[in-house]
Amino acid sequence: MRIAGFVVPFFAAACLWAQTAPPTPPPAAPQLSPDTVVATIDGRKVTHEELRRFIAVLPAQMQKAIAQNRRSFLQQYALLNRLAEEAEKAKLDQQTPYREQLQASRVQTLANAFLTEKFNSFPVQAEEQEKFYKEHGDRYGQVKVKVLYVAFSATPPPASAAGRKSLTEPEAKAKIEKLLAEARAGADFVKLVKEHSDDATSKAKDGEFGIMRRSDNLPEAVKNAVFALKQGEISEPVRQPNGFYLFRADEVTLRPYPEVKDEIFNELKKVRFDEWMKQTQAALNIKIENEAFFAPPAQPAPPAASPVK
Numbered sequence: 001m002r003i004a005g006f007v008v009p010f011f012a013a014a015c016l017w018a019q020t021a022p023p024t025p026p027p028a029a030p031q032l033s034p035d036t037v038v039a040t041i042d043g044r045k046v047t048h049e050e051l052r053r054f055i056a057v058l059p060a061q062m063q064k065a066i067a068q069n070r071r072s073f074l075q076q077y078a079l080l081n082r083l084a085e086e087a088e089k090a091k092l093d094q095q096t097p098y099r100e101q102l103q104a105s106r107v108q109t110l111a112n113a114f115l116t117e118k119f120n121s122f123p124v125q126a127e128e129q130e131k132f133y134k135e136h137g138d139r140y141g142q143v144k145v146k147v148l149y150v151a152f153s154a155t156p157p158p159a160s161a162a163g164r165k166s167l168t169e170p171e172a173k174a175k176i177e178k179l180l181a182e183a184r185a186g187a188d189f190v191k192l193v194k195e196h197s198d199d200a201t202s203k204a205k206d207g208e209f210g211i212m213r214r215s216d217n218l219p220e221a222v223k224n225a226v227f228a229l230k231q232g233e234i235s236e237p238v239r240q241p242n243g244f245y246l247f248r249a250d251e252v253t254l255r256p257y258p259e260v261k262d263e264i265f266n267e268l269k270k271v272r273f274d275e276w277m278k279q280t281q282a283a284l285n286i287k288i289e290n291e292a293f294f295a296p297p298a299q300p301a302p303p304a305a306s307p308v309k
Helices: 003-022 047-056 060-068 070-089 098-121 126-135 169-184 190-196 220-226 257-282
Strands: 037-041 044-047 141-151 208-215 239-240 243-254
Touching: 037 047, 037 243, 044 047, 047 060, 047 070, 060 070, 098 257, 126 257, 141 169, 141 190, 169 190, 169 243, 208 220, 220 239, 220 243
Parallel strands: none
Antiparallel strands: 037 044, 141 208, 141 243, 239 243
16 A cells, blocks of 8 residues: 555656646656666566656656666556556546546646647748847846945844944835945045945955846846946845845846857747637637526525624
């Protein structure tokens, strides 16, 4: 019972996942020809290709686990097949609710298969990708920045061990506005970072924060401030939950086309796929025959009040 109780949920989750995600290549397997017989299960020869195909539709994490212990996987695979055969002998596939579950699984798998094939079928020419890049170059902007960070706290603790007093939000705002005025007046930004920044990581690198790209998952306020800068400019203070930032744009460039062409390829495919999906949904012929099915469920009556004694 312990093994069966583990195996069935293990593969049930895998099969459910496989209905909603495209197959991924399994981890590297031993170099065997497809028709190599790997094992015999209940007298039936199981080939390398049979097992490879089964593994290929499982989640990547599960594939990695299988690669670490193929013997355990084979035992589970054998048990799963034995249980499925017993279910068919008992005609469970013809009984409710299993019949409906199999049908729902089949419909979902086929629908997702068609969507995958349809998405892959939309052609995208190299000329289109290059044109898109030229016309939407600002979407691929990137800025190499330095930062100066002044932290604040709603309930400031005592002064730190280094002797620096923790600031309230108004105090932090006043301080960073003063530093901004000094920087724009010609003060050395790196020197200001070393003397005043509360971000230890960037401070250790003279304020270097790295490259920000428009495609990065950044707070909207940060993205708006950084990508409005010209090279050499310093942003207005940007408030974040625990402090204020100043960003200095050291380099403002575009990501090179070879780096983004695959993103453009998929984006153009998605545009065409979304349009096709919109048309497909609009072409559905749906006619409501009985509104009762769509009525909201009845709310349970509130419990009767207890009599006052």
